[in-house]
Amino acid sequence: MIEEINIPRILISGTGSGAGKTTLTIGITRALQARGLKVSTFKCGPDYLDPTYHSYVTGKTCQNLDGWLMGKEAVISSFLSASKDTDIAIIEGVMGLFDGHSANSEAGSSAEIAKWLGVPTFVTIDASGMAGTFAAIASGMKNYDLDVPIRGFFANYIGSKNHLSILESASTPLKVLGGFPKSYDQSFPERHLGLHSANSEILSAEKLLFWQNLCEEWLDLDEILKIASSAPPLSVTSKKETPGKQNNCKIGIAYDEAFHFYYEDNLNRLKQEGAELIFFSPIRDKDLPEVDGIYFGGGYPELFADQLSKNSVLIEKIKNFASAEKPIYAECGGLMYLSSEIQNVKGEIFDMLGLIPGKTVMSSKLKSLGYVEVHTEKRTILGEAGIRFRGHQFRYSDLLIENEEDSLYSYHIRKRKSEQTTKEGYTVSNVLASYVHAHWASNPNIPKNFLDSCRRLSH
Missing domain, CATH: 3.40.50.300 (P-loop containing nucleotide triphosphate hydrolases)
Incomplete structure (x- = not known):
């Protein structure tokens, strides 16, 4: 109709x-x-x-x-x-x-x-x-x-x-x-x-x-x-009204001055697939809420690196969450927070979580800008290998890794105006982090797959 x-x-x-x-x-x-x-x-x-x-x-x-x-x-x-x-x-x-x-x-x-x-x-x-x-x-x-x-x-x-x-x-x-x-x-x-x-x-x-x-x-x-x-x-x-899916999966959303870059459509899709979103502050909160998975969006962790680094109680709890092999998904600023340290433009260094090997180094010059297409090369918490989706990069930092191993990477990224691909999508156990701000409307299966991973791995 x-x-x-x-x-x-x-x-x-x-x-x-x-x-x-x-x-x-x-x-x-x-x-x-x-x-x-x-x-x-x-x-x-x-x-x-x-x-x-x-x-x-x-x-x-x-x-x-x-x-x-x-x-x-x-x-x-x-x-x-x-x-x-x-x-x-x-x-x-x-x-x-x-x-x-x-x-x-x-x-x-x-x-x-x-x-x-x-x-x-x-x-x-x-x-x-x-x-x-x-x-x-x-x-x-x-x-x-x-x-x-x-x-x-x-x-x-x-x-x-x-x-x-x-x-x-x-x-x-x-x-x-x-x-x-x-x-x-x-x-x-x-x-x-x-x-x-x-x-x-x-x-x-x-x-x-x-x-x-x-x-x-x-x-x-x-x-x-x-x-x-x-x-x-x-x-x-017009579509027939269907009963909403039961909220049987709790997802922690990092949200404060340091992390607040989320496509609202992504969050809505999580809710539509049955997620209960629980917001917490990596800057101020000492307790990690009882959740089945965590989503770290982008933002300005470099501006709040001192406060983030000093919140050692929460850092330890997030590390324990990762050690229990529960899913953590991070984009851009979230990736920076999961790295070993952040070095700001003044050269000051602040320790971070160290869940992803490598340190984040800020620059006064733009490092990447533009649309990208992602192809997953192996199974991740977003689903099986071969998944494709679109996203965007805007960053002033690089992740420097001393000893790179192919097992660390799960993405091939192609810039919109290029045929060349680069390795990305840093994966350690059930932690997945990337500089790409993904928009899940480009692949509506991703929020479902992420929640399936959270449900499966939370027990």
Whole structure:
């Protein structure tokens, strides 16, 4: 049975990174909340950081929507699930509107998401020092792919109200719905290694109110809402309600300032397969909860290495958990925590768990960035050999191993734009750690397999 669901929605895209998408998304979210509307937010692409900003503002988890990692069905399903009981959904794009898998493909781009979800799209343009050229850029964006539902433009970094009036009167193919003046003193501060999670210092009440007021003064919010409400219904095949699986497997989720990079969809899939998620803090907790398996996500262990290293009571309990051959799965920051030590950019060394041989060495330079495909070469806690899934890497560290043995590796990783593969997926007993942030929508069997391993090995 086909069901049609109406969800007012917009996508805020740009001509490229740095156009001001995040600031606009946060400002509009706050302005609409001030009108009493329930807002759900989403982020195109694999990024973990911008979603923390949106989640902080809404108090509701911001979901990632990534066409290359998830596929169309999972994108639509995640969007519909997270948009329940909401008045409007706001999606922030990734990079430029048409930037994705490659220069000649929209796979993985905001444009792809806009098409799949039929979402009215606005393009943010850096309009500093522009007049007629703004119209030329707007025309190029509108006409590049007529199937992308572009419905208007935002002019960012403008000089004055008069400058905005000039841009609004230019021969743009669609309406300019406002813009932001240059407000560098209210911009978000530079972030650790280019990245930092949202908190009350970065997103102060005063700063949020500033951007909210700016939206109310400089943007045509009524027209934005009107366009959002014009979004076509999404057609989905309704499924019969099936009883939820019994929560008969407890998974410990490391979650605090050091570890909080998780795809919400991964956690939801664990719950759908019957997991009870129990959150704990490797920084503060002395007790490891009674669980059947542990999931260490990514984050900033290097920033909290001193506190992590000093929590020797919990470290010993995690080591005992591993010695009992119970499953531990770790990604990026989690891998760093499981290594023997972390050396920060100052050269300071902090002892870690030592469950994975090798030490983590931080760098001020980016070490890896981009999508990857993983092929497992042997059986792991994620299932039999031959499993394939997709993920993303973003790291400023390397794992240095003195005496490498083939038995340590369980993955072959291929970068999206390369045919070469590298060995990865560090495995010791039932511990599996990797720099790859895996998205399990690319292989829905993985959460089930992981829980099966946890159930089998917990006794």
